[in-house]
Structures are given as structure tokens and as C-alpha cells.
Amino acid sequence: MMERILDFAQEHGYDSVVRVGKWRGYDIYEPVFDNDKVNIVGIPLMIIADGDNIRMTTVDEAFEYLDGVE
Secondary structure (H helix, E strand, O other): OHHHHHHHHHHHHEEEEEEEEEEEEEEEEEEOOOOOOOOOOOOOOOEEEEEOOEEEEHHHHHHHHHOOOO
């Protein structure tokens, strides 16, 4: 499963992912770049996975996750 999530991240221009926990029954991954700089690319979207379903969060989900909304 982790290989599929990494492939998904790379298809979207990221280098890697960091698993950050669970949210609303999904496994949550932060897509990252492989360097020491802060990379601000826009809305802080996360990758969410539920079984075979892997997708980016919506804009609303991204902010709900950051706000701690379950």
C-alpha cells in the first residue's frame, strides 16, 4: 500500500510522503519534497487513503484537518 501512495504522490509532483496519522477513518499522508527548504505550493492538501482508494483531500477537507475537525 505504501508503494502505491508514494507513486500517487510522485505522479502529483512530490518526492515522498510522511504518514501523519488517521483522520475520519482515513490514513493521512503529507506529501513532501526531498530538500531542506520550506516548500509552500498553495493550499496544504494531504493524501488520504482508505483501502484501495487514494486521493488528495479537497480544499475544505485540508482546512478541516488542519483545524482538527473530525
